[in-house]
Amino acid sequence: MGVLLVALGGRATAPKREEPVRLVWPPPPLRARVEFVRSIVSDENLGRDTTFSQDLFAFLAGDKPAPNRIIEPMGLAISDDGQRLYVSDFARLQVFVFDFGQKTLTEIGEDQKLARPVGLALDAQEQLYVVEQEKRGVSVFDRQGKRVRFFTHPSVERPTGIALDRERGKIYLADTAHTKSDKHTIKIFNMAGELVGDVTVTLKAVYTDTHIYLLAQWPDKTETVEQHPYTFDGQKWGKPEEPLEDRFAIQWNISAAGFERKGCAVLCHTGTRYPDKKPRMHTNAPGEFTDEWHWKAARSNPMGYVDDKYLDSTVDPKDDEVAHHADGGTRVYKGNKMKDGAPEFVWKGTPGKPPAVDAAKAGLFLMSVDAAPYGPTNPLTGKPWAKGDKVPVAILQEPTGSNADIRAVGRWINGVWALEMSRALNPGANAVKGGKKIDVVFEPGETYHFGVSVFDNAEAMEHSFSDVLTLVFR
Numbered sequence: 001m002g003v004l005l006v007a008l009g010g011r012a013t014a015p016k017r018e019e020p021v022r023l024v025w026p027p028p029p030l031r032a033r034v035e036f037v038r039s040i041v042s043d044e045n046l047g048r049d050t051t052f053s054q055d056l057f058a059f060l061a062g063d064k065p066a067p068n069r070i071i072e073p074m075g076l077a078i079s080d081d082g083q084r085l086y087v088s089d090f091a092r093l094q095v096f097v098f099d100f101g102q103k104t105l106t107e108i109g110e111d112q113k114l115a116r117p118v119g120l121a122l123d124a125q126e127q128l129y130v131v132e133q134e135k136r137g138v139s140v141f142d143r144q145g146k147r148v149r150f151f152t153h154p155s156v157e158r159p160t161g162i163a164l165d166r167e168r169g170k171i172y173l174a175d176t177a178h179t180k181s182d183k184h185t186i187k188i189f190n191m192a193g194e195l196v197g198d199v200t201v202t203l204k205a206v207y208t209d210t211h212i213y214l215l216a217q218w219p220d221k222t223e224t225v226e227q228h229p230y231t232f233d234g235q236k237w238g239k240p241e242e243p244l245e246d247r248f249a250i251q252w253n254i255s256a257a258g259f260e261r262k263g264c265a266v267l268c269h270t271g272t273r274y275p276d277k278k279p280r281m282h283t284n285a286p287g288e289f290t291d292e293w294h295w296k297a298a299r300s301n302p303m304g305y306v307d308d309k310y311l312d313s314t315v316d317p318k319d320d321e322v323a324h325h326a327d328g329g330t331r332v333y334k335g336n337k338m339k340d341g342a343p344e345f346v347w348k349g350t351p352g353k354p355p356a357v358d359a360a361k362a363g364l365f366l367m368s369v370d371a372a373p374y375g376p377t378n379p380l381t382g383k384p385w386a387k388g389d390k391v392p393v394a395i396l397q398e399p400t401g402s403n404a405d406i407r408a409v410g411r412w413i414n415g416v417w418a419l420e421m422s423r424a425l426n427p428g429a430n431a432v433k434g435g436k437k438i439d440v441v442f443e444p445g446e447t448y449h450f451g452v453s454v455f456d457n458a459e460a461m462e463h464s465f466s467d468v469l470t471l472v473f474r
Helices: 043-047 052-060 259-266 359-364
Strands: 073-078 084-089 094-099 104-108 117-122 128-132 137-141 147-152 159-165 170-175 185-190 202-207 211-219 230-232 247-253 290-296 307-311 324-326 333-335 345-347 371-373 394-396 407-413 416-424 447-455 469-472
Touching: 043 094, 084 117, 094 117, 117 159, 128 159, 137 159, 247 259, 259 447, 290 416
Parallel strands: 073 117
Antiparallel strands: 073 084, 084 094, 094 104, 117 128, 128 137, 137 147, 159 170, 170 185, 202 211, 211 416, 247 290, 247 447, 290 307, 307 324, 333 394, 345 371, 407 416, 447 469
8 A cells, every 4th residue: 555645835824713603593784683502402412512413414424313302392491590491392292301500301291291292381480381282271390390280271272382471470372273264362361270351241232213222241250440540658659550440342343454354353463563562453554443432440430431432543653552542522531640749639528429330439539520639638538648548540520522422331240240331323423533434323224343352450452352243233
């Protein structure tokens, strides 16, 4: 065997070292939000950093894959301290738990296989929430991998993703139904696994030659007739996030495209398209309107009215409620703003009884006829303001014009709200504002599409809402 020697003239130089290429998304010049760091396919990766290419080369060189290798990953979750990675495997019917600090791998579902695990989420105690698709529900496991509970609801069809809002105590479950179904929904559960917003509403309607009368009834465990009132903590005034008044709303379609097929869903928009990331409700094009009847237990019911509004396509990046407009005239309530660190108005003496509530509850409301500037003494007690004292955030008043079109009285008895509403079939001139038709006009023989929403101590976008409903005048 010969040896071939090759001599190269010139000065030898060290090869230039190439900088590693960063795999990021989105690519430059945009600011990177996701960067590839390493690949993990089995417990063999716990002791070393590997890439997919290195694993591929090892496989081609004859190395056998680990017996506990991930086959079909579907969901993942990472512990708050970044030390544990949870990966669901749809094919192996398990969840792999990679502990980087201990360099160990454990498996949830090793003894009893999971029913097609997909989405994963962790709560503050690092309990693992696993969406088991074939069971149509969610299993919860403790840190030791022991199943502690399971929850679902008959309406769940094909759950996939899951997310937890720890601050508000909500669980969001994506239900993709089936490929031929358009009922793809996000179902909201509380931390006890109870479906939030699954409400059965009974509706009845009659009409005369001049008016329509509606009766709505729905269950509610608690009567909430306060809207996060100003509260004194002994030192200063504040406005807590709760309680939030019970509410009921109807959207009557006037000219919103697609409403007859999708109902209120055509009006709801996620916050991803807006700078402030807040969800919004509005129609989708100029000239599209809906007639909004919004009954509020704290701000409209005491005076015996529905807050009469309409919805258009207006969008303002700084105002997530800008598409909701009051009808013409004086509204049934106005805001009681903070001034110099305290509510601007309080009662001038013993509060009067609002027309549509019991006298015993008069102190929960502030009517304009009873309002007086804030002072150092609580008019209800005759003593200086004390810890826990409250003042309403709204001042109630008699509405005028189109805002006074819809009369309403709501009563909560034994866990059920019963709400009666009435309005003229044709509000006449009140149905038009600035040349725009803002109120639905009911005519015998016609069909009307609408949707209803129920708010149970809930924020604007955390309500229950119906599919499209139809009212036929016979």
